Amino acid sequence: MVATKAHTGMTQYMKAKPTKWGFKLFVLADSFNGYTVDFVIYTGKSQFSSGVGLAYDSVMSLIKPSFLGSGYHLYVDNFYTSPKLFMDLYSMGIGACGTYSENRRGCPRTQSNALGKKDKRGTITWIREGPLVFVKWMDSREVSICSTIHPAYTGKTVRRRFKETVDNWVTKDIPCPQPIMDYNKYMGGVDLSDQLIQYYSVHHTTKRWYRTLFFHFMDIAATNAYLLHKELSQEKGDKPMTHRGFLEELTAQLCGVSVMVPPVKAPAQHLPVAISEQEDLKKRASYGRRSCAHCRETRHKRQATPWKCLACDVALCLIADRNCFQEWHQE
Known part of the structure; x- marks a missing residue:
């Protein structure tokens, strides 16, 4: 979503999105680094006229074998997942994996693949229909996933915390389907792309x-x-x-x-300036006088002077018969 509330025919409102008002983009991004491969701006229903559905058309408009080739794996969320889309991608040499909703057309709704509320955490059921595998897994809640890439289960496990008693929590390893493990690993390309874009935006x-x-x-x-x-x-x-x-x-x-x-500050120049900033001309020679530092060191006398060095901020004599200013900086 590109945030805007402009009154145009393309402006969309999506309640579930963090950015609720804006232009909706369908994005194809790399899972590893967030590189944006391609995107399509949603301009309305008339943009896609295949009759299969918005989710199907948006994916197929981004998957262009002319520059993508084959052998890629595509990970999508439950808005896009459908058996027809995955089979068509499979025929193009592109594997797909994604979560799906129970009411999606073409997805199995048999009791052999159903999970109940009383099933234990880690329970796995699956149905295979050719290259398609439909997997259900019970975690804290039921998770349904479809894939043309993976086997249903390869023996891998994940760690979860269980509450045995009121004050006792234990950690156990439970079985986890391979499609869900890879889905969690690779399903972050678009989110990563959005994150990188927002770091230093010109918007x-x-x-x-x-x-x-x-x-x-x-x-x-x-x-x-x-x-x-x-x-x-x-x-x-x-x-x-x-x-x-x-x-x-x-x-x-x-x-x-x-x-x-960043500009380098020029070194301060060693110039004699008046110690006192008196506006009264009669008081400039007598007000603010300090003892000369050079006279204290060399002559062991305290000679008062109205002059100091601009850079050193040291009081120094500057008169015809005693130029401590010159002698101080030469030493």
């Missing part, structure tokens, strides 16, 4: 709704450029720049300038 308040989208596109491009920079630096064995440093350098190059370096 700011504007009255032109199309500028909001343009700023978001700039954020996507800049974030992708930084991720590519990290990959190339690691291949070369170099230390990559920080995210902020990279964006500063990118901005400077786009503007045709160099990155601003």
